[in-house]
Every structure is written in structure tokens, then in C-alpha cells.
Amino acid sequence: MTPIRLAVVIGAGRSGTSAITRALGAVGYDLGNRLKPGGLRKNPKGFFEDKILLEITQNVHRLVGLHPTGRNVRLIPDAAWSNSALKPLQQQAQEQLKTHLAQAPCFAFKAGGLLRIFPFWQQVFTSLQVELGYVMALRNPLNVAQSRARLDTMRGQQTKSDLEWVTGNLSYLTQLRGYPLVVVDYDLMMSAPEFQCHRLARHLGQEAPDAQAVAEYVDAFLTKDLYHHRADLDQLTQNKQVLSLARDAFLLLHQVAADTMGSQEDSFWEALAPLHREFVRLGPLLDHIDQLEDRLRERHGGLSGLWATLRPRLLGQQAPSSTP
Numbered sequence: 001m002t003p004i005r006l007a008v009v010i011g012a013g014r015s016g017t018s019a020i021t022r023a024l025g026a027v028g029y030d031l032g033n034r035l036k037p038g039g040l041r042k043n044p045k046g047f048f049e050d051k052i053l054l055e056i057t058q059n060v061h062r063l064v065g066l067h068p069t070g071r072n073v074r075l076i077p078d079a080a081w082s083n084s085a086l087k088p089l090q091q092q093a094q095e096q097l098k099t100h101l102a103q104a105p106c107f108a109f110k111a112g113g114l115l116r117i118f119p120f121w122q123q124v125f126t127s128l129q130v131e132l133g134y135v136m137a138l139r140n141p142l143n144v145a146q147s148r149a150r151l152d153t154m155r156g157q158q159t160k161s162d163l164e165w166v167t168g169n170l171s172y173l174t175q176l177r178g179y180p181l182v183v184v185d186y187d188l189m190m191s192a193p194e195f196q197c198h199r200l201a202r203h204l205g206q207e208a209p210d211a212q213a214v215a216e217y218v219d220a221f222l223t224k225d226l227y228h229h230r231a232d233l234d235q236l237t238q239n240k241q242v243l244s245l246a247r248d249a250f251l252l253l254h255q256v257a258a259d260t261m262g263s264q265e266d267s268f269w270e271a272l273a274p275l276h277r278e279f280v281r282l283g284p285l286l287d288h289i290d291q292l293e294d295r296l297r298e299r300h301g302g303l304s305g306l307w308a309t310l311r312p313r314l315l316g317q318q319a320p321s322s323t324p
Contacts, residue, residue: 001205004133004180005101006125009110011137012168013070014147016186019222020137020200021048021110023189026217027201027209030104042151045221050100050109056093057111060086060120070113071155073163074290075171075283081119093124101130106206108135118172133180133204138253140187141165141246142231142239150228154293162243163286170249170279177269180204185257187230193218199259245282249275 007024011017022045025031031048038046047054058068064080066072100107114121125132141162148164149156155164182203189196197214201207231239233254236247252271255261261268 015139029108
């Protein structure tokens with residue numbers, strides 16, 4: 001197998017994309033030297049996102065009407081991709097990736113919400129004519145919701161989180177058919193990191209990774225503070241609050257992560273097709289949800305203002321006046 005020179009990390013937020021991008025660094029991929037630093041509450045060990053590629057991705061989100069935090073769940077109309085303002089960003093992305101690939105035999109990157117704007121990146125990747133593969137960070141939707149709730153109560157509600165999970169994982173996923181696609185389950189990575197690192201390298205056509213690099217990743221990076229929520233498959237299937245589309249999509253992708261189904265098998269893409277059709281049919285509802293959330297945030301001045309309004313009502317008190 002020809003080694004994948006450019007590995008692109010995809011996956012819904014709070015699914016371990018940063019940890020799995022860092023794993024690519026452990027198996028021989030260069031991640032760049034201008035990475036977004038970690039935050040106090042979110043990803044304190046780092047995001048492993050190239051600052052320039054991340055900024056490009058965020059600007060594209062804005063141009064097609066999405067908030068760069070990833071909270072939007074609406075589908076993007078095809079006409080959005082003909083916006084001439086995208087051209088300079090595509091040229092900038094091409095030059096940035098060319099620079100990275102000229103400096104290292106293999107380069108990997110992630111940028112939050114990349115699959116949401118895949119048509120933009122597809123044109124960039126096609127222009128590079130490079131061996132390309134995708135690595136999906138997958139995580140149980142129950143655990144994603146719990147992780148998200150620690151940062152944002154509204155987005156951490158199971159249904160809202162599931163909608164973001166579905167949008168982050170199914171948007172344009174069918175367009176990856178024909179490309180190498182490695183699915184890495186976050187729980188499997190945390191339970192058997194050495195095995196998953198070697199599995200990742202093997203699926204990407206890389207030689208066996210350096211033992212010291214893997215050991216450093218496992219011992220110094222994958223510490224217990226990265227692993228708070230551990231709902232299993234049984235809990236997922238039995239929980240009635242989980243969106244059925246999120247559950248079914250996860251169970252299918254988990255088979256690929258467990259190597260009981262191959263991402264190059266026709267059976268995988270045939271099973272994915274009806275899930276994607278169901279996702280597309282949700283389009284009007286997803287747009288309506290975004291409109292309602294936008295109005296709530298605008299009316300109440302963001303989450304802090306919304307909470308200040310709702311909290312007294314929940315406690316049976318009168319909400320503070322919005323006028324002096």
C-alpha cells in the first residue's frame with residue numbers, strides 16, 4: 001500500500017479529534033509547528049490544529065453561514081459553494097499545504113468542522129494531486145453529550161448534541177467513498193492505545209511506528225484526565241433519549257473502527273446510504289432548529305444572558321428586567 005502523504009482528521013466535536021491527531025504525530029506524521037495552544041477548560045494539552053488552516057476553515061464556515069464553534073446543524077445549500085469569496089481562501093489553503101508537504105514526507109491536520117465544508121476542501125485536495133486519506137475520530141454519542149455539557153449546557157443536551165454529532169459525521173461522508181478511511185473509536189484508543197497506534201499506521205500504509213514515540217504518546221499524553229465519560233454500547237442502545245440516527249450511524253461506523261467491516265467494502269457504503277438519506281430529509285428541521293437557537297442567543301445576549309433569564313424561572317423567581 002502506498003503511504004498516505006496527507007492524512008485529514010474528521011469527526012464531530014468532543015470525539016477525541018485532538019487526541020487522535022496527536023496519535024498521527026506518534027506514528028510518523030508531521031503536524032506543523034504553528035499549532036493552536038490548549039485552553040484552561042478545553043483541551044489543555046492542545047488542539048493540534050495548524051493556526052493558518054484552522055483560520056481558513058473558520059472563515060469558510062462564516063462565508064457559508066455557519067458559526068465557527070460548530071453549534072449550527074443546518075445543511076448548506078449547494079449554491080453556497082459558488083461564492084467567489086471562497087477562491088482566495090482555497091488558494092491560501094493550497095499554498096499552506098504545499099509548504100507543509102514540501103517540508104515533511106507525510107503531513108496530518110485537523111480543523112474543527114472540516115467535513116461540514118468538505119466541498120471547499122475537496123477542491124483544495126484535488127489540486128494537490130497527493131496521496132490522500134481520512135481519519136475519523138469516533139465517539140459514543142452519550143459520551144459526546146456528557147463531554148459537551150461540561151462546556152455548554154445547552155449544546156450538551158442529548159438531543160442537541162446528537163444533532164451536532166450527526167451533522168459533524170454524516171455531512172458529505174458519502175463523498176469519501178474511494179478514499180482510504182480509517183475510523184478510530186476514542187474508547188478503543190483509550191483502552192488499547194499501543195494497538196490502535198499500530199492499527200492506524202497499518203491502515204495508512206506506514207511502517208511500524210517508532211516504539212519510543214508511541215510510548216511517549218501513551219504515557220505522557222493519554223492520561224486519565226482525558227477520559228471522563230465511559231458509557232458503553234449497551235448503554236447507548238438502551239438509552240431512549242439518544243437520537244436513533246446518531247445511534248445507528250455510530251453502530252455502523254463502530255464496526256469499521258473494530259475492523260469487523262472495512263471502509264472499502266461495498267456493504268459499508270450500502271449501509272451508510274439510507275442513513276445519509278435520512279439525514280438529508282432532516283434538512284428543514286435542522287434549519288428551523290438553527291433559527292430558533294440563533295433567536296434565543298440574540299434575544300438573551302448569548303448563553304450567559306439566556307441562563308440569567310432562565311435560572312430565576314426555574315427557581316420560581318421573577319427574571320431580572322432587561323431595561324434599566
